[in-house]
Each structure stands twice: as C-alpha cells, then as structure tokens.
Amino acid sequence: MPELPEVETIRRDLTRAIVGRRFAAVDLKWPRMVLYPSPEAFSRRLKGQGIRDVGRRGKYLLVHLDGGDTLVLHFRMSGSLLLADAGPDDPYCRAVFTLDDGSRLCFRDPRKLGKMWLVEDEATVVGSLGPEVLDSGFTVDGLTRALAGHAVPIKALLCDQTVLAGVGNMYADEALFAAGIHPLRRADSLGPGEAARLHRALVKVLSEAIESHGASMTDYWRPSGEPGTAQSVFKVAHRLGAACPGCGAPIERLRVRGRGSYFCPNCQCESG
DNA sequence: CCCGGAACCTGAAGGC
DNA sequence: TGCCTTCAGGTTCCGG
Numbered sequence: 001m002p003e004l005p006e007v008e009t010i011r012r013d014l015t016r017a018i019v020g021r022r023f024a025a026v027d028l029k030w031p032r033m034v035l036y037p038s039p040e041a042f043s044r045r046l047k048g049q050g051i052r053d054v055g056r057r058g059k060y061l062l063v064h065l066d067g068g069d070t071l072v073l074h075f076r077m078s079g080s081l082l083l084a085d086a087g088p089d090d091p092y093c094r095a096v097f098t099l100d101d102g103s104r105l106c107f108r109d110p111r112k113l114g115k116m117w118l119v120e121d122e123a124t125v126v127g128s129l130g131p132e133v134l135d136s137g138f139t140v141d142g143l144t145r146a147l148a149g150h151a152v153p154i155k156a157l158l159c160d161q162t163v164l165a166g167v168g169n170m171y172a173d174e175a176l177f178a179a180g181i182h183p184l185r186r187a188d189s190l191g192p193g194e195a196a197r198l199h200r201a202l203v204k205v206l207s208e209a210i211e212s213h214g215a216s217m218t219d220y221w222r223p224s225g226e227p228g229t230a231q232s233v234f235k236v237a238h239r240l241g242a243a244c245p246g247c248g249a250p251i252e253r254l255r256v257r258g259r260g261s262y263f264c265p266n267c268q269c270e271s272g
Numbered sequence: 273c274c275c276g277g278a279a280c281c282t283g284a285a286g287g288c
Numbered sequence: 289t290g291c292c293t294t295c296a297g298g299t300t301c302c303g304g
Binding site for chain 3: 003111115
C-alpha cells in the first residue's frame with residue numbers, strides 16, 4: 001500500500017528515468033481510473049507533452065509537464081508504476097504510457113482503485129491536504145496545533161490526509177509504537193512530551209522507510225520491479241502475535257475506525 | 273463534531 | 289476439491 005515513503009521512492013526512481021522525455025502514446029485499459037478530464041481528453045492532451053520533473057504531495061505523485069499541465073497519480077491500495085518490462089501481457093496493467101524513446105511506463109493495479117488526473121492546477125486535486133511531515137516547516141508546534149480540538153483517536157487523526165499528508169495505516173502504527181502512544185488515545189489528550197515524541201517518531205519512521213525504498217508488503221514495487229525493504233524493520237505493523245521488540249509481549253491488533261491497528265499493549269499504554 | 277457503513281475493487285485466506 | 293464468506297484499507301460520500 002503506497003504511503004509517503006513508497007510514493008517518494010517512486011518519485012526518485014522515476015525522476016532519473018523519465019525527466020526530459022515526452023509522452024508519445026497513452027493506452028488506457030481501465031478508463032475509469034481517470035477522474036479528470038474525460039479519458040479521451042486525458043489521452044489526447046497528455047500526448048506530446050514533455051516531462052519537466054516528478055514531484056510528490058502526500059501520497060500523490062505529480063508529473064509536471066512542459067505544456068503547463070500536471071499528471072497526478074494516486075495508487076490507493078494496490079497500485080504501482082513500473083518501467084517497461086512488466087509487459088503488455090500483465091493482466092493487471094491498467095494504463096500504458098509510451099515515451100518518445102520507446103520506453104514504457106505501466107500503471108499496474110490489481111484492484112483497480114488507483115486514480116489519475118490531468119489538470120492545469122494541481123491544487124484542484126491536492127489543495128486540501130495537510131502539511132508534509134518531512135517538510136522542515138512541519139514542527140512540534142504544527143503537530144500540536146493539528147491535534148488540538150480533536151476528540152478522535154490519535155491513530156485516526158494521523159491517517160487523516162487533511163491533517164497530515166502522506167501517513168497511512170502502516171506508518172501510523174509504527175510511529176505510535178515508536179512514540180509509546182496507544183492508537184486509541186484521544187488526539188487532544190496528548191501532553192507536550194508526547195506530542196514531541198510523536199513528531200520525532202513520525203519523521204524518523206518515514207525517513208528510514210524512504211532509505212529502505214518503501215515497504216513491499218503486497219502489491220508495491222519500485223519502478224524497476226525491485227521490492228522495498230522497509231517492512232523488514234517493522235516493529236508492530238502486520239506482526240500480530242509476534243514478540244514486541246521492546247518488551248517481548250505479543251503484538252495485538254484492534255480496529256480503529258475500521259482499520260486494523262497493531263500495537264504493543266505493554267509499551268503503548270492507554271492512559272499514556 | 274464524531275462515528276459507522278457503503279462503495280469502489282479483486283486476490284487471498286479461512287470455514288464447511 | 290470447491291464454493292462461500294470475509295478481509296485487506298485509501299478515499300469519498302452519506303446518514304445517524
């Protein structure tokens with residue numbers, strides 16, 4: 001499930017591979033993934049535009065084009081972007097972009113939940129996102145302000161993209177463990193020390209995951225087809241019943257707003 | 273404000 | 289073996 005570290009890895013890998021190239025052809029095998037404009041207009045307008053740079057906002061990949069448009073991609077649950085040789089035979093390839101040098105880019109997405117937009121102003125898609133966790137401008141104060149006045153479970157708030165951009169289920173669990181905070185704690189009940197620990201944990205967990213090129217749990221691969229390795233250092237996420245690296249207690253799982261949440265009942269106590 | 277549930281999707285996993 | 293149900297969770301929307 002591509003969250004911030006996975007999309008950032010795709011951005012970096014892709015930057016080396018496609019900046020300066022031009023879109024030559026677009027083959028939409030699952031047109032419903034295009035939300036704007038119409039699939040026909042999307043393909044027509046994209047064709048011929050050169051790639052200026054590849055950016056990211058939260059979990060969105062932003063391909064800035066020399067015609068002034070931005071191609072926006074969201075991978076949702078199972079999407080990935082592969083360079084070339086996944087090949088036209090791959091049954092899960094939902095869109096193929098052919099570039100002017102003959103290379104191909106494949107949007108692979110078994111579950112068809114991924115989305116694409118081609119817009120003049122990217123803010124129409126990403127304008128409502130909260131701050132980037134890894135921006136230098138994201139401070140403990142900023143996090144404290146984001147928590148204030150919210151009676152929701154902290155886990156739910158961390159996954160709210162309008163509050164923080166880029167954090168999803170896996171990394172929210174890892175950051176809460178690193179900060180020693182229970183996923184059900186009310187966001188507005190965190191003390192200053194806890195907010196500072198959580199801020200540090202978020203930055204650390206996401207930075208280290210980027211260094212490991214993201215986590216390949218299910219359907220995520222780097223554009224080269226190689227897996228990321230961030231999952232190998234997960235301490236709680238997807239480790240139900242395994243020993244907590246801090247205290248040895250078995251990792252437990254509960255549901256927070258419909259999402260499976262892994263935590264150590266010992267190291268993350270409910271009262272904080 | 274806060275929550276739950278449905279919808280979008282399909283492969284994997286578990287039960288019988 | 290095989291059918292059926294449930295689960296996985298990012299996002300949006302809708303109703304209580």
